[in-house]
Amino acid sequence: MIRTAPEGRWFIAGAWVVALGLVLVAVRTGSPAWIVAAALWFALALWVVAFFRDPERNWSRGDRLLVAPADGKIVSVVEVDEPTFFQGRARRVSIFMNVFDCHVNRYPAGGTVTYRHYNPGEFGHAAAEKSSLSNEQSSVGLATARGKVLVRQIAGLIARRIVTDHQVGTAVQQGERLGMIRFGSRVDLFLPLDTRVLVHVGDTTRVGVTVVGEWS
Numbered sequence: 059m060i061r062t063a064p065e066g067r068w069f070i071a072g073a074w075v076v077a078l079g080l081v082l083v084a085v086r087t088g089s090p091a092w093i094v095a096a097a098l099w100f101a102l103a104l105w106v107v108a109f110f111r112d113p114e115r116n117w118s119r120g121d122r123l124l125v126a127p128a129d130g131k132i133v134s135v136v137e138v139d140e141p142t143f144f145q146g147r148a149r150r151v152s153i154f155m156n157v158f159d160c161h162v163n164r165y166p167a168g169g170t171v172t173y174r175h176y177n178p179g180e181f182g183h184a185a186a187e188k189s190s191l192s193n194e195q196s197s198v199g200l201a202t203a204r205g206k207v208l209v210r211q212i213a214g215l216i217a218r219r220i221v222t223d224h225q226v227g228t229a230v231q232q233g234e235r236l237g238m239i240r241f242g243s244r245v246d247l248f249l250p251l252d253t254r255v256l257v258h259v260g261d262t263t264r265v266g267v268t269v270v271g272e273w274s
Contacts, residue, residue, distance in 0.1 A: 063112040073103040124271040126263035128245035129159040143199040164266040173199030204273040208248035233266040
């Protein structure tokens with residue numbers, strides 16, 4: 059059985075209620091148009107379940123390694139200014155999630171949440187470079203035994219809801235659920251400059267599984 063995120067259960071229920079209604083109409087009328095409509099909506103209802111999947115991935119890779127905070131594709135690995143949490147230069151690893159990726163986000167390392175900030179903004183294409191500045195986003199900063207880590211959830215073209223689970227002061231574990239973004243988005247991971255990044259542009263990641271970096 060597929061484990062689903064709580065944020066998606068009303069979407070899933072609504073999709074299947076409509077699917078059932080269309081099937082009943084198609085059976086009663088026998089109309090080809092209604093049969094096609096029911097089949098198409100049935101496929102959409104299956105996709106909604108898959109989109110909100112929340113697989114258990116709660117093992118640890120160890121405090122020397124950092125795991126991917128999101129499923130998706132690496133779209134950039136660059137050095138940037140990060141003035142809010144790092145207050146200086148940092149290495150940014152950006153992961154773009156399409157509508158078929160798991161959208162539950164997880165902590166790349168264990169530590170304590172010491173920073174949280176939500177910034178309203180636009181809903182541009184999340185893979186674009188400017189989205190890291192202009193799009194709606196939620197940032198979570200961690201103090202770990204080895205250094206600072208910042209995870210930034212960024213809304214996309216059709217994402218309209220960012221969920222971030224924990225408040226400042228919460229102790230979290232590597233691979234623990236951080237939150238999720240609905241319907242297509244991006245996650246940026248900021249690391250100290252001396253961290254060894256182990257992924258490259260074009261690589262795919264699995265949330266809580268793929269090792270993306272190693273502390274120096």
